[in-house]
Amino acid sequence: MSRPSWQALLALVAVVAAVALPLADGRSTIFLVDDGLAGFLVVWTVGLAAIFAVWPAGREASIEALFIGAHAGAAYIYLFLPRFAAAAPAWTFGQRPADGSGPVGFGTFLADTAGFWGLFLAVWLLAWLLVTRLSLLRAGGRLGSLLLRILVPALFGIWLLFLWEVVTRALGVPPVLLPPPSAIGARIAASLPTLWADFRQTFLKAVIAGFAIGSGAGFLFALLVDRIPFLKRGLLPIGNLVSALPIIGIAPIMVMWFGFDWPSKAAVVAIMTFFPMLVNTLAGLDAADRIQRDLMRTYAASHGQTLFKLRLPAALPFIFNGLKINTTLALIGAIVAEFFGTPIVGMGFRISTEVGRMSIDMVWAEIAVAALAGSVFYGVMALIERACTFWHPSFRT
Amino acid sequence: MTAGTEIFAYAPKRPNILVRFLNSSFVAILVVAAAIVAIWYVGAVALNATAQNFADERAGVTRDWPDFVKATWSQDKPRLPAPHQVAEEVYNTTFLVPPTAKRSLVYHGWITLSSTLVGFVIGTLLGIGLAILIVHVPSLDRSLMPWIVSSQTIPILAIAPMVIVVLAAVGVVGLLPKAVISTYLSFFPVTVGMVKGLRSPEPMHLDLMRTYNASRWQTFWKLRWPSALPFLFVSMKVAVAAALVGAIVGEMPTGAVAGLGARLLTGSYYGQTIQIWAALFAAALMAAVLVGIVGLVGRLVFRHMGARPA
Numbered sequence: 001m002s003r004p005s006w007q008a009l010l011a012l013v014a015v016v017a018a019v020a021l022p023l024a025d026g027r028s029t030i031f032l033v034d035d036g037l038a039g040f041l042v043v044w045t046v047g048l049a050a051i052f053a054v055w056p057a058g059r060e061a062s063i064e065a066l067f068i069g070a071h072a073g074a075a076y077i078y079l080f081l082p083r084f085a086a087a088a089p090a091w092t093f094g095q096r097p098a099d100g101s102g103p104v105g106f107g108t109f110l111a112d113t114a115g116f117w118g119l120f121l122a123v124w125l126l127a128w129l130l131v132t133r134l135s136l137l138r139a140g141g142r143l144g145s146l147l148l149r150i151l152v153p154a155l156f157g158i159w160l161l162f163l164w165e166v167v168t169r170a171l172g173v174p175p176v177l178l179p180p181p182s183a184i185g186a187r188i189a190a191s192l193p194t195l196w197a198d199f200r201q202t203f204l205k206a207v208i209a210g211f212a213i214g215s216g217a218g219f220l221f222a223l224l225v226d227r228i229p230f231l232k233r234g235l236l237p238i239g240n241l242v243s244a245l246p247i248i249g250i251a252p253i254m255v256m257w258f259g260f261d262w263p264s265k266a267a268v269v270a271i272m273t274f275f276p277m278l279v280n281t282l283a284g285l286d287a288a289d290r291i292q293r294d295l296m297r298t299y300a301a302s303h304g305q306t307l308f309k310l311r312l313p314a315a316l317p318f319i320f321n322g323l324k325i326n327t328t329l330a331l332i333g334a335i336v337a338e339f340f341g342t343p344i345v346g347m348g349f350r351i352s353t354e355v356g357r358m359s360i361d362m363v364w365a366e367i368a369v370a371a372l373a374g375s376v377f378y379g380v381m382a383l384i385e386r387a388c389t390f391w392h393p394s395f396r397t
Numbered sequence: 398m399t400a401g402t403e404i405f406a407y408a409p410k411r412p413n414i415l416v417r418f419l420n421s422s423f424v425a426i427l428v429v430a431a432a433i434v435a436i437w438y439v440g441a442v443a444l445n446a447t448a449q450n451f452a453d454e455r456a457g458v459t460r461d462w463p464d465f466v467k468a469t470w471s472q473d474k475p476r477l478p479a480p481h482q483v484a485e486e487v488y489n490t491t492f493l494v495p496p497t498a499k500r501s502l503v504y505h506g507w508i509t510l511s512s513t514l515v516g517f518v519i520g521t522l523l524g525i526g527l528a529i530l531i532v533h534v535p536s537l538d539r540s541l542m543p544w545i546v547s548s549q550t551i552p553i554l555a556i557a558p559m560v561i562v563v564l565a566a567v568g569v570v571g572l573l574p575k576a577v578i579s580t581y582l583s584f585f586p587v588t589v590g591m592v593k594g595l596r597s598p599e600p601m602h603l604d605l606m607r608t609y610n611a612s613r614w615q616t617f618w619k620l621r622w623p624s625a626l627p628f629l630f631v632s633m634k635v636a637v638a639a640a641l642v643g644a645i646v647g648e649m650p651t652g653a654v655a656g657l658g659a660r661l662l663t664g665s666y667y668g669q670t671i672q673i674w675a676a677l678f679a680a681a682l683m684a685a686v687l688v689g690i691v692g693l694v695g696r697l698v699f700r701h702m703g704a705r706p707a
Contacts, residue, residue: 135535135538136535153543156541156543156544157544160544176563176566177563177566177567178563230425231425231429233425233426234422234424234425234426234427234428234429234430235429237422237426238429238430238433241685244634244635244638244684244685244688245638245680245681245685246638246642246646246677246680246681248554248642248645248646249645249658249661249673249676249677250677252661252664252665252673253665253670253673253674256476256665256670257444328549332554336554336646336649339558339649340662340665341665351558351559352558355558355559355562358562360559363556363559367556
């Protein structure tokens, strides 16, 4: 007999608290049970999901109930937020409470809105339980396990955004500190042309050009160094050292040399991506087994034949490792280089000027674009790697 | 002749000490470094020639070429300063200036170093903690790990100005905001490395612990932790370098008045190229020393654990 799930028990207590205590008791008072059909439904779906989830606490237990309960509760909380803001007692984030008529203290604020936080806690516990049980689930079939692999982190992310949204809006965190995700989304939708222009300037011009030049040069240089053992012994330690250095510091120098526009950023990116590629390719060229190389010798293969038929294919995992490291380095290099002077377009320029104007939601919009671009860039590299190194043990499951 | 000496004659001749010295990687590194310096000197002539010609024309000076080369190596604000100019600047601002002065590299270096170390220590502890959680709580492995990976797609260096402005709005100023950026950069390699390391014991060893009826804590402390240490030190080397980059970039865009990053920024504002290069060299030296120290501590720890020197 398995133990009862403590999250579900706690969620049950929280639901009871949400029903018994007022959702908000400041400028006006709202109880969950006063809220008509919606409140009624929420109490029952969340409550029943918690009850079903208590026992048995094993895997694949009551996942459907948890899914419905958690998301119904989340939807209710999200739709309730505007009314919460109107009804909750006045409390100003980060300010000391004044006496009497002024904003109440944080403790009072929490006590007067205990029902809301109870419901929030219950919904969050159910979501936690849902993710836990989903991650224990073993799906049959390839499609099922793929879906599960996407679903679990996706749910986790959505719930993280939900937490962010509710906490920033319910506590009234000033947008200068941390805007809620919905405001960032609205900002992205409203300023698509600006974001696209910045993306084109920084990513499509500087990052792609610099990445291609830096990685290509690193690769070719590695092939050259590989032929000359003396260079290899001398250059590899230096290359390793340089890849640990704060190369980003050369950005001001590159801006002086190549001007304000994208070539200077591409130069920074090229230098930043050169050494990881060099080091990784050199390590990869040594990856072929001695016995395999001996076999090539018994075939009387030339250096070029050994290179193309044995050593380069064996080096591919290392080369792609370098390329994947370089995708993030390239984006960072291009953005930071823009802090040192740029035409009036570009992601780094936008970030630094919008910070100065205190419009943090625009900064977050740029960050979202950068994160998306970085993830897609990385993902494309990973896909190409899969296509090229399908033979590697790590992909043969 | 006996059979023994015949066999001995087939053994490859040991090269003499001079040949061995010339073939050592120390010499190779030295030669490559010398080549880099030589290329640098040539590059300095090439990049500074235009400005030198221009200045000479205005001053009405004509130079023969050795003099011209010398002049390009001693400009006041060169496009590319010659190595000896940089070395001189580093020496002057390190040893000839009291360490508390605003011009002292020691002063700026210490400010950068302190936030680097704070961020590195917090990041390493955070990384180890996260890795322990991930290894021991299966639901976290599936739900948290993808987000740790994608957290690094947010270019934290790019949003360093915002982090610092936002933290300043809450009242956190000085060392901590930079340390936050260093932490963010350094926790990731440690987490990934430690997850790998804590999972590195073979199933057979884990089974052995089970046959001993070892508790989770004992398995962790006596098996998982020791076998994760090599991974920890490798990732700590990456993390300390990343923490330094974080601290420097954290100083750059916010109008910070002190630190190596601020030196870079003021240098670029006023065209003081020698100052920029000196700050870069100080940063490079600091990175090398920090990575070296972490490596050394690792060596000592492994020796203490009974590893034989390779």
